[in-house]
Amino acid sequence: MNAFKHLLHAAGSHPPIGTWISSASPIVAEAIGYAGFDWGVIDMEHTSLDLMDVVQMLQAVSATKMVPMVRLPWNDMVTVKRVLDAGATTLMFPFIQTADEARRAVAATRFPPEGVRGMAGMSRASKFGTTANYLRTANAGIGVIVQLETSQALQRLEEIAAVEGVDAVFIGPADLSASMGYVGQFTHPAVLGLMSQAAQRCKAIGKPVGTLGAAPDVIAQYRAAGFDFMAVGSDLGLMMRGAQAVVSALRTPDSEHVHTLASGTQTSRY
Numbered sequence: 001m002n003a004f005k006h007l008l009h010a011a012g013s014h015p016p017i018g019t020w021i022s023s024a025s026p027i028v029a030e031a032i033g034y035a036g037f038d039w040g041v042i043d044m045e046h047t048s049l050d051l052m053d054v055v056q057m058l059q060a061v062s063a064t065k066m067v068p069m070v071r072l073p074w075n076d077m078v079t080v081k082r083v084l085d086a087g088a089t090t091l092m093f094p095f096i097q098t099a100d101e102a103r104r105a106v107a108a109t110r111f112p113p114e115g116v117r118g119m120a121g122m123s124r125a126s127k128f129g130t131t132a133n134y135l136r137t138a139n140a141g142i143g144v145i146v147q148l149e150t151s152q153a154l155q156r157l158e159e160i161a162a163v164e165g166v167d168a169v170f171i172g173p174a175d176l177s178a179s180m181g182y183v184g185q186f187t188h189p190a191v192l193g194l195m196s197q198a199a200q201r202c203k204a205i206g207k208p209v210g211t212l213g214a215a216p217d218v219i220a221q222y223r224a225a226g227f228d229f230m231a232v233g234s235d236l237g238l239m240m241r242g243a244q245a246v247v248s249a250l251r252t253p254d255s256e257h258v259h260t261l262a263s264g265t266q267t268s269r270y
Contacts, residue, residue, distance in 0.1 A: 001141070002089055002090060002140075002141050002142060002143040002167070003067045003089060003090065003143075004039060004067050004069055004089075004090040004143045004145075004167075004168075005143050005167055007038060007039060007067050007229075008168070008208050008228060008229060011038075011228070011229070015223055015227065015228055015229050015230055016038035016039055016229045016230075017037060017038055017039075017219070017229075017230060017231075017232060018037050018038055018039035018040050018041065018066075018229065018230070018231040018232075019032060019037050019040055019041070019231050019232055019233055019234060019235065019238070020040070020041045020043055020212065020231055020233070020234035020235070020237075021040050021041060021042050021043060021057070021234070021235050022043055022046065022047055022234045022235060022236045022237075023047075023235045023236050023239075024047045024048050024049050024053060024057075025235075026053075026056045026057050026059070026060035027060070028235050028239075029042065029057050029060045029061050029235070030060040030061060030063070030064065032061075032066065032235050033060070033061040033063075033064025033065070033066035034064050037066050038065075038066065038067065038229075039066060039067040039068070039069060039229070039231075040061065040066050040067075040068055040069075041068075041069055041070075041071050041092060041231065042054060042057045042058070042061075042068055042069070042070045042071070042088075043071045044070060044071055044072055044073045044079075044083075045071050045072065045073045045074075045094050051082055051083070051086055054070060054083060054086050054088070055086045055087065055124065058070075058086065058087050058088065067090070068088070068090070069088075069090035069091065069092050069143070069145065070083055070088040070090070070091055070092065071091075071092040071093075071094060071147075072091055072092065072093055072094065073094075074094065074095075075093050075094075075095075075096065075101055075104060075105050075108075076108075077104070077107075077108035077116060077117075080105075080108035080109055080117070081108065081117055081118050084109060084117065084125055084142070085120050085123040085124065085125050086123075086124055086125070087123075087124040087125050088125075089125075089141055089142060089143060090142070090143035090144075090145065091105075091109060091142070091143070091144060091145070092145040092146075092147060092170060093105040093144065093145070093146050093147060094147045094149070094172075095147060095149050095150075095153075095175070096146040096147060096148060096153065096160060097150065097152065097153045097156070098153075098156060098160065099156065099159045099160050099162070099163050101160075102146050102160045102163040102166055103163050105144060105146060105166075106144050106163060106164070106165030106166060109139075109142045109144055109165070110139045110142070110165070111135055111136075111138060111139055114139055115139070119135055121135075125138070126138075143167045143168075144165055144166055144167050144168075145166075145167060145168045145169070145170050145210070146160060146161075146166055146168075146169055146170065147169075147170045147171075147172050148160065148169055148170070148171055148172070148176075148198070149171075149172035149174075149175035149176055149179070150175060150176060150179035151176065151179050151180050151194065152179070154171075154176070154194060154198050157169065157198055157201055157202070158201065158205060161202065161205055161207040162205070166207070167208070168207065168208040168209065168210060168228075168229070169198075169202055169207055169208070169209045169210070170209070170210045170211065170212075171195050171198055171199075171209065171210070171211045171227075172211075172212065173186040173187075173191060173195065173211060173212060173213075174186055174212075176191060176194070176195070177191045180194070186213075186214070186218075187218060187221075192221065192225075195211065195222070195225065196225040196226070199211075199222075199225045199226040199227050200225075200226055202226075202228075203226055208228040208229065209226075209227055209228055209229075210227055210228060210229040210230060210231070211227050211230055211231075212230070212231040212232075213230060213231070213232055213233075214232070214233055214237070215232070215233070216232060219232050
């Protein structure tokens with residue numbers, strides 16, 4: 001079974017917690033994998049990652065318990081083919097707007113006759129040709145997550161989610177808030193309300209649904225709304241918050257020291 005689908009099925013009442021890996025660094029990705037997250041998104045859409053970088057990122061997290069998924073830069077069958085050949089097994093497709101776009105995404109992940117993925121006999125995905133019957137069994141091991149990121153896409157949620165081969169829906173709060181006229185207001189009541197409705201609609205049709213939040217308190221709201229898997233922040237976001245907290249603590253008034261010198265008094269701020 002696909003590792004991410006297995007994670008969802010095994011989660012029970014504890015939704016899997018993940019994060020975004022935006023640093024494009026295998027070392028950071030490996031560290032995040034050991035931090036305890038259930039899953040992590042290796043992001044090609046908004047980072048500098050190219051294909052060899054993706055291979056190195058997948059290698060870096062392979063020794064950890066964190067399940068990786070790769071977010072593609074776009075719904076492009078050539079990119080899909082190459083990322084799957086590189087060893088990715090769960091793909092996230094950004095900005096899916098219609099059921100036809102979802103069908104095209106799924107088809108790109110499947111070998112014929114179920115899809116249009118080109119066949120390669122020697123790839124990292126097949127363990128360089130050592131996986132028995134890989135070309136005949138690979139389709140069943142692929143996971144497809146479609147991102148719905150606009151209010152227009154959410155209007156078509158049920159028809160998009162019903163596409164055969166779509167394993168989960170992911171609601172992107174940033175682009176959704178922008179499409180609603182609340183740019184940068186990811187937790188505006190209207191945005192949260194629409195997201196909560198989407199989560200309940202997914203529940204009604206039995207389709208797993210996930211989303212992303214910047215902090216644990218926001219994640220708690222999403223969990224209460226019925227989301228099945230959630231990402232909190234990103235590797236860079238977590239690092240920056242920690243770094244800024246340290247800098248802020250060291251620049252408080254308590255960190256001011258007055259030094260008395262032989263020639264007089266000098267105040268130094270560190």
